[in-house]
Amino acid sequence: MSDQNPTGPLTTESGAPVADNQNSQSAGAGGPVLIQDQLLIEKLAHFNRERIPERIVHARGAAAYGTFRVTADVTPYTRAKFLSEIGKETEVFLRFSTVAGNLGSADAVRDPRGFALKFYTEEGNYDLVGNNTPVFFIKDAIKFPDFIHTQKRDPYTGSQEADNVWDFWGLSPESTHQVTWLFGDRGIPATYRHMNGYGSHTFQWTNEAGEAFWVKYHFKTDQGIKNLTAAEAxxxxxxxxxSHQRDLREAIERGEYPSWTVQVQIMPVAEAATYRFNPFDLTKVWPHADYPPIEIGKLELNRNPENIFAEVEQSIFSPHHFVPGIGPSPDKMLQGRLFAYGDAHRYRVGINADHLPVNRPHATEARTYGRDGYAYDGRHGRAKNYEPNSFGGPAQTNRPLWEPIAVTGYTGDHEAPSHAEDNDFVQAGNLYRLLSDEERDRLIDNLAGSLAQVSREDIVDRAIENFRKADEDYGKRLQAAVQALRG
Known part of the structure; x- marks a missing residue:
């Protein structure tokens, strides 16, 4: 084998030079293969283990690096250092994804899109894990496994079943708002570049004086919104x-760097209790007339990953990765995700997933007392592995990252508090009435095409009734369209 590699000869994983990478060792020219062939065993064993478990949700994705630049003074609202001055830039990593499909599924499908953003700040990594919709199907994380099971393959048929999807949605009327989003024009973005992103949840910002505010994030695409019809998709x-992965990669290779204008809605904490909607309900938006979005920055993607497995597949995002000045809200879906995302990564990538280059802090250094476990690299050397200690190890700051939230009442299985205008249908109806006639036509066609596949009339009737409660015309037109398709 000629040495054409300027960095040296091909080697085994342990660094030994490889003499022959074309032929395995055998007992004579025609004999059986020898177990002593280190290279053969090593290559096959490595190949068998090349894949880690794919994500249960958001398995199919693409990502890129970029920068976030502050364009407005938000220091009255948060003490986060990466937001501390106009013009300040922070490196970011953004992963887009579909939700229900597996790793080998297609990009151009009707499905929400994940919008997971990692800020490599000087105070540690801040992960903002959202979607391309401002709302979601459910409001409590205890329902999430059941919801996802309806979107995945049926345990008997091995296929996604319309009966399961619509049975759950019909029995969970809180999903009516998000289902209206999903089956509308924005349900199938043309590319990842031509869609908005949202933090979706409500989060807390805290300023230097200790004042707290509730915020929602919006990322408005500067490329403009473009979608696909069901036939085009x-x-x-x-x-x-x-298609979507290719488009993102090739746009960046051409130097056409996609960008988003970053906005926030800000609610003073004192206004939350009497706001007309529960501000922590993930199935609801804050109408812009109540809390107008304020531009705070620009997000640009300008560098592709060099290795998809190392940087995209092994990347981890968790809503519990906060920095000083930013924290959670009582949103019950967010509260569940604070545990579930980190736990998923500990299972899927390993307990030391945060040590991988794409996941570790880039603008500071992680200083912990966690040691050992799968894929531990020994980075702590001989340093002590306990705290407190008198050997100069890292110590606590005594300053919480966010402000405490007042709580009252008894422990128990409580529904989220209901506010003056809270119900499961009002915002879905508002969204329907905002659509143009042509957009409503496509929404009805998309919904009817899906509902017509359901085998049981009671499931169909229940689902249609939810849309009727959102808007009488909505339900009436949908019923007629389904009946026409079902003959």
């Missing part, structure tokens, strides 16, 4: 399953 998914 079906054709594209068949021709190019990797």
């Amino acid at each position: 079906a054709e594209l998914a068949g021709k190019d399953p990797d």
Whole structure:
């Protein structure tokens, strides 16, 4: 084998030079293969282990690096250092994804899109894990496994079943708002570049004086909104399953760096209790007339990952990765995700997943007393592994990252508090009435095409009734469209 590699010869994982990478060792020219062949055993064993478990949700994705630049003074609201001055830039890593499909599924499908953003700040990594919709199907994390099971393959048929999907949605009327989003024009973005992103949840910002505010994040695409019709998506998914991943990568390679204008809605903490909607309900938005979005920055993606497995597949995002000045809210979906995301990564990538280059802090250094476990690299050397200690190890700051939240009442299985205008249908109806006639036509066609696949009339009737409660015309038109398709 000629040495054409300027960095040296091909080696085994342990660094020994490889004499022959084309032929395995055998007992004579025609004999059986020898177990002593280190290279053969090493290559096959490594190949068998090349894949880590794919994500249960958001398995299918693409990502890129970029920068976030502050464009407005938000120091009256938060003490987060990466937001401390106009013009300040922070390195970011943004992963887009579909939700329900597996790793080998197509990009151009009707599904929410994940919008997971990692800020490599000087105070540690801040992960903002959202979607391309401002709301979600459910408001309590205890329902999440059941919801996802309806979107995944049926345990008997091995396929996604319309009966399961619509049975759950019909029995969970809180999903009516998000389902209206999903089956509308924005349910199938043309590319990752041509869609908005949202933090979706409500978060807490805290300023230097200790004043707290509730915030929602919006990332408005500077490329403009572009979507696919159901027919266009079906054709594209068949021709190019990797359409969205390819588009993102090639746009950055061409120097056409996608960007988003970053906005926040800000609610004083004192206004939350009497706001007309529960501000921590993930199935609801804050109408812009109540809390106008304020521009705070620009997000640009300008560098592709060098290795998809190392940087995209092994990347981890968790809503519990906060920095000083930013924290959680009582949103019950967010509270559940604070545990579930980190736990998923500990299972899928390993207890030391935070040590990988894409996941570790880039603008500071992690200083912990966690040691050992799978893939531990020994980075702590001989340093002590306990705290407190008198050997100069890292110590606590005695300053919480966010302000405490007042709580009252008894422990128990409580529904989220209901506010003056809270119900499961009002905002879905508002969204329907905002659509143009042509947008409503497409929404009805998309919903009817899906509902017509359901085998039981009671499931269909229950689902249609939810849309009727949102808007009488909405339900009436949908019922007629489903009946026409079902004959």
